[in-house]
Amino acid sequence: MIYQIMLPGKVRFGVGSLDTIGDEANKLAAKHALIVTDPGVYQAGIADSVKERLSKAELSVDIFSEAEPEPTFPRLNAAAEQFGKEGYDLLVGVGGGSSMDTAKGLSVLLAHGGKGQDYGGVDKVPGPGIPIFTLPTTAGTGSEVTNIAIFGDPSKGRKLGLVSRHLLARLALVDPTLTYGCPSKVTAASGIDALIHAIECYTGTKANTFSDALALEAMRLIAGSLRTAVKNGSDKEARNRMSEGALMAGIAFGNSGVAAVHALAYPLGSRFHVPHGVANGLLLAYVTECNLPANLPKYATVAQMLGVKTQGLSLQEAAEKGVEAMKALAKDIGIPLHLRELGVPREALEEMAVTTMEVTRLLANNPKELTLDDVRRIWQNAW
Numbered sequence: 001m002i003y004q005i006m007l008p009g010k011v012r013f014g015v016g017s018l019d020t021i022g023d024e025a026n027k028l029a030a031k032h033a034l035i036v037t038d039p040g041v042y043q044a045g046i047a048d049s050v051k052e053r054l055s056k057a058e059l060s061v062d063i064f065s066e067a068e069p070e071p072t073f074p075r076l077n078a079a080a081e082q083f084g085k086e087g088y089d090l091l092v093g094v095g096g097g098s099s100m101d102t103a104k105g106l107s108v109l110l111a112h113g114g115k116g117q118d119y120g121g122v123d124k125v126p127g128p129g130i131p132i133f134t135l136p137t138t139a140g141t142g143s144e145v146t147n148i149a150i151f152g153d154p155s156k157g158r159k160l161g162l163v164s165r166h167l168l169a170r171l172a173l174v175d176p177t178l179t180y181g182c183p184s185k186v187t188a189a190s191g192i193d194a195l196i197h198a199i200e201c202y203t204g205t206k207a208n209t210f211s212d213a214l215a216l217e218a219m220r221l222i223a224g225s226l227r228t229a230v231k232n233g234s235d236k237e238a239r240n241r242m243s244e245g246a247l248m249a250g251i252a253f254g255n256s257g258v259a260a261v262h263a264l265a266y267p268l269g270s271r272f273h274v275p276h277g278v279a280n281g282l283l284l285a286y287v288t289e290c291n292l293p294a295n296l297p298k299y300a301t302v303a304q305m306l307g308v309k310t311q312g313l314s315l316q317e318a319a320e321k322g323v324e325a326m327k328a329l330a331k332d333i334g335i336p337l338h339l340r341e342l343g344v345p346r347e348a349l350e351e352m353a354v355t356t357m358e359v360t361r362l363l364a365n366n367p368k369e370l371t372l373d374d375v376r377r378i379w380q381n382a383w
């Protein structure tokens, strides 16, 4: 099997690694940086602490604190218009996926002009953009190390990804201390999303030895620390393990993709505005139940990683206990297990099933080839 691994220019992980950002910016000879962040992260003072370090390294630094939770092309294009003439030579995405994706989008538009939509799809970015540093403040998205940025396209009522190696960060700087203040609900949703990145790329059709190694360790780290990180956010060990696990899962799925859980989460997000991680966390067990026969050995290993004692069990039994463990984890961290709890009417399921089938890029990576009937059944079970 031929596979390729795309990585950011550099990944630096660890408590206190934020202090190296000035040196890293100087190595690029950067002079004028724009920090891209969202209002919550800005109010928490994190953007200012990044700015302070860059200013000490003699960069002039501006902050754009209006990255929106679900970034859209119109907002991205407006930001590019606003900042186009500033001559930035470094963009620093500080936050969750939305801030880092906005930084990636700006990197392309400030270097190449045009509108965000012009670069939607795979390999549409003509060359390197403005260098990007990514600093995640949640343990979840993996956007710090992936080559993709997702934007909503309101005129077409859908989301579109820019996928290009030119979106990879020059530096992914993962300092777990930036996640220490992350609220419990966000910790739960982003954390289970990271776990699902690992599970989906490990069991998906593009899985390979390299991404498997990262995905397995990511599952072990996340499954062992997510409950604690949610219940006791000041537990630094749990926070550190979550950051490291999410980073490893990010590199794994950035190369081997995600699958049907994410495909079903798309319509739930766009139609009912369910946060990405909550949608994924709710759907995980139901999609896995359907997928089990396609790869029992791997699902049995997933069960082990989730803490199931599999000794003496058949592969089928172990894999089924893995599904139970997924439900137990979701319940323990406050993720609902039924769509009706989110106010989704039963009548909406048919349309969501049809929409799911359109997410072919992700369904192609699912271990089981899902029919419309399979997808209908998953939605029904999840209701």
Ligand SMILES: [Fe+2]
Binding pocket: 141, 193, 194, 197, 262, 276, 280
């Ligand atoms: Fe995700």
